[in-house]
Amino acid sequence: MSINATLIGQMITFALLVWFTMKYIWPPLFDSLEERKKKIADGLAAAEKGQEEIILAEKRAKGVLKEAKEQSSEIVTLAQKRANEIVEESKDTAKKEGERLIVAAKAQIEQEIQQAKEGLRQEVADLALSAAEQILGAEIDKAKHQDIVSKVSNQLG
Amino acid sequence: MATEVHAAEGATGYIIHHLTALHVGEGFWTLHLDTLFFSAVLGGLFLWFFKTAADKATAGVPGLVQNFAEMLIEFVDTQVKDSFHGNSKLIAPLALTIFCWVFLWNFMDLFPVDIFPLIGSLMGIEYLRVVPSTDLNATFAMSISVFCLIIFYSIKIKGPWGFAKELMFQPFGPWLLPFNLLLKLVEEIAKPISLALRLFGNLYAGELIFILIALLPWYIQPVLSFPWAIFHILIITLQAFIFMVLTIVYLSMAHEDH
Numbered sequence: 005m006s007i008n009a010t011l012i013g014q015m016i017t018f019a020l021l022v023w024f025t026m027k028y029i030w031p032p033l034f035d036s037l038e039e040r041k042k043k044i045a046d047g048l049a050a051a052e053k054g055q056e057e058i059i060l061a062e063k064r065a066k067g068v069l070k071e072a073k074e075q076s077s078e079i080v081t082l083a084q085k086r087a088n089e090i091v092e093e094s095k096d097t098a099k100k101e102g103e104r105l106i107v108a109a110k111a112q113i114e115q116e117i118q119q120a121k122e123g124l125r126q127e128v129a130d131l132a133l134s135a136a137e138q139i140l141g142a143e144i145d146k147a148k149h150q151d152i153v154s155k156v157s158n159q160l161g
Numbered sequence: 162m163a164t165e166v167h168a169a170e171g172a173t174g175y176i177i178h179h180l181t182a183l184h185v186g187e188g189f190w191t192l193h194l195d196t197l198f199f200s201a202v203l204g205g206l207f208l209w210f211f212k213t214a215a216d217k218a219t220a221g222v223p224g225l226v227q228n229f230a231e232m233l234i235e236f237v238d239t240q241v242k243d244s245f246h247g248n249s250k251l252i253a254p255l256a257l258t259i260f261c262w263v264f265l266w267n268f269m270d271l272f273p274v275d276i277f278p279l280i281g282s283l284m285g286i287e288y289l290r291v292v293p294s295t296d297l298n299a300t301f302a303m304s305i306s307v308f309c310l311i312i313f314y315s316i317k318i319k320g321p322w323g324f325a326k327e328l329m330f331q332p333f334g335p336w337l338l339p340f341n342l343l344l345k346l347v348e349e350i351a352k353p354i355s356l357a358l359r360l361f362g363n364l365y366a367g368e369l370i371f372i373l374i375a376l377l378p379w380y381i382q383p384v385l386s387f388p389w390a391i392f393h394i395l396i397i398t399l400q401a402f403i404f405m406v407l408t409i410v411y412l413s414m415a416h417e418d419h
Contacts, residue, residue: 010193013192022255025211033230063407
């Protein structure tokens with residue numbers, strides 16, 4: 005029961021145990037704990053960052069989509085406008101062409117009328133001459149009476 | 162389960178036999194071989210277990226051994242961080258060693274009181290006391306070591322003059338110097354004594370009750386020893402915990418500069 009040299013032996017053992025624990029046991033175990041804590045913290049931070057990035061990406065995607073929609077509607081509007089323009093243009097062209105055709109046709113008709121008139125005049129002049137010849141019984145010198153003939157034929161036209 | 166010889170000596174003889182250490186030497190130079198042997202073996206067990214865990218320690222998924230070791234490490238670290246605010250590489254490992262070692266000492270109390278003495282007697286050893294914490298030498302060795310650390314850190318942190326000033330001028334100022342000194346000395350010396358005697362007293366009494374139960378007829382023994390053993394699980398853990406926490410508190414007090 006009394007205090008004796010066992011005390012010293014126990015103290016030495018205790019000192020050795022503490023020294024060993026301090027040197028070889030506590031540091032590696034504690035470090036691994038700290039490292040794991042850090043790893044977990046890093047992982048959580050990374051996960052959070054990833055989530056944020058997803059939100060950002062979604063926002064960006066929405067923006068891009070909106071822009072694309074705007075662009076496409078713009079394109080459609082433009083195309084419609086262009087189509088209208090083309091229709092208008094072709095309408096104009098058609099109108100002009102028609103008018104041109106009409107003008108040409110009229111000119112042709114006019115020309116043909118003139119030709120027909122000319123022909124008729126000639127014929128009438130010829131007829132009148134032949135009729136006058138027959139009436140006068142004598143051949144009228146065509147060269148001599150050119151003025152008269154042409155006057156008549158002018159009157160006929 | 163008293164043997165013939167002890168039965169002849171009666172109950173007192175049986176109890177004395179169980180509480181006598183295996184010793185060699187005379188006077189102060191007596192060595193309690195059983196205390197030295199069992200505490201060394203238990204210390205080795207503690208080191209072996211934690212070394213195994215430390216060698217395989219990874220920051221990845223821990224194994225079973227590492228898990229358990231880390232649980233204890235975290236537990237001790239929390240206790241240290243709660244009361245100690247300085248930076249010391251010694252205190253946490255010291256606390257871990259104290260907790261585990263004292264717990265293992267105390268745990269020897271849960272083995273049936275006659276098993277080890279019986280094995281010992283078969284090997285020709287007459288006396289065997291297996292619970293180191295029922296030996297004052299073991300508990301005092303630890304508390305005196307802690308006391309030395311308290312003094313060492315007090316002087317290291319506060320300086321010799323600072324520590325002396327604290328002893329002389331607190332708590333009542335310089336006019337009551339002798340009284341302060343007396344009070345402080347008692348306070349300091351009470352620390353190791355209370356540490357050692359608390360642990361010793363609890364475990365000695367616990368062991369004594371186990372021995373007393375062992376003296377009863379065999380059909381009564383389980384009824385008494387079973388609840389006492391369960392209760393004792395609490396006591397041995399609590400005593401180890403108290404020793405550890407008080408060590409931390411004393412050392413953090415030594416680190417505090419007023």
